[in-house]
Amino acid sequence: MQKTPLNQLHRDLGARMVEFGGWDMPVQYAGVIEEHLAVRQAAGLFDVSHMGEVEVVGENALAFLQYLTTNNAARLVDGQVQYSALCYPDGGVVDDVTLYRSSEQHFMFCVNAANTDKDFAWMQQVLADSQIEGVTLRNVSDDYAQIALQGPKADEILAQLTDVPLEEISYYHFVEGEVAGVPMMISRTGYTGSGGFELYLPPATAPEIWQRLSEVGTPLGLVPVGLGARDTLRLEKGYALYGHELSAEISPLEAGLGWIVKLDKGDFVGREALQAQKSNGIPRRWVGVRMIDRGIPREGYPVYAGDQQVGLITSGTMSPSLKVGVGLALVETASAVLHAEVEIGVRNRRLKAELVRTPFVE
Amino acid sequence: MEFPEELKYTEDHEWVLVEEELVTVGISDFAQDALGDVVFVELPEVGTEVVAGKAFGVVESVKAVSDVYAPLSGVVEDVNEELPDTPEMVNTSPYDDGWMIKIRPTDNSDADNLMDTEAYQAHIAEEK
Missing domain, CATH: 3.30.70.1400 (Aminomethyltransferase beta-barrel domains)
Structure with a gap:
């Protein structure tokens, strides 16, 4: 199993470690819900060096x-x-x-x-x-370690360690600059929907940068965040995760990512098939599912409209912000109607849910 | 982690409080810690027959779904009605507010096969 340069640090912090994509990664430190809410309300620090x-x-x-x-x-x-x-x-x-x-x-x-x-x-x-x-x-x-600093306090925290004018970096833009004296790429991107940065830095400097960010961030509510909360954060925002919402068997059009498929830009790998899919009608659509009955939709659970199975849950969890079960589902286009009531097969029962637009949380 | 001496334990990490007529069942401190934040609990209805070693309920953490197994065979006499609304009590108070069901056992002596604190701690050490 591969280890990031921050592996020992996670262990020292008492993280629970799991195997993820061939990497030994922290799944949680204090607890998924606490970490999730910290990112929404203040800030979180993520080791994403496995990317x-x-x-x-x-x-x-x-x-x-x-x-x-x-x-x-x-x-x-x-x-x-x-x-x-x-x-x-x-x-x-x-x-x-x-x-x-x-x-x-x-x-x-x-x-x-x-x-x-x-x-x-x-x-x-x-x-x-x-x-x-x-x-x-x-x-x-x-050549790169990667640390994500996410949440509404991310700017205030990072500004204490850099002279780079952060306010000049727009969403989905990046600059080369120094943080705590270490040259790195500072990118205003992320996978939480709560704002913040992703830092691409030399692996040898990662433990020191992590520590410095922790020092200045902790008084502002910064906590280390594991893969558990990374998943619930992205799910609340309806972001796709490869292997769940996207795969070799699911096209970006089905996954609701038509906005990143530019069929008129010229030839590209997959263009013909995607053009045909668009012309002939996209057979399945990706929709948000919000539970009406108490329960949690999980990957692989069937989605029913009446007696008919019309789709499958691709990711699901209890939303820590809403305290309601939410999920993403791939559903036959005819049944993928917003605000339609469906049923989710949870173990031996059928639970009511509503098809909704994502994000679940603004 | 605490494992009160007055309780018995199962290999699947339930605890059992054996009293004269009824036995109370929940999941151990070790189990709640391993699960992480509990966000959903599904319990049987009063009157349901449960069978030793078979699942009687479900606990879900943010990430995972786990069955909870009956330590003894019998009939469910009471369930913790507050748990579905406050599943986090399984984390914060696993042996007290986080109790799940009370069973009237078919044969009370079945409890003799359960582990005491010392045996359970040895069992956990082996699993780690």
């Missing part, structure tokens, strides 16, 4: 990225980040990614930890098949 990074460099980097990804990479300016996807020719998803543009000839992907090797191999294959010259791909995952 993978791949550099795309060279004079034809942009042309290659336009062919490789579903979103329009040409719309990125220097210092901007874009949410995007890599698709197979049949429209299934290889991974969902963020793409960072440093310059016209220098980009970086941040990819899901468990998918890093698969993604890198896929990128190399697409590059070879495309016959685009002058592009170099490098898996630089080992």
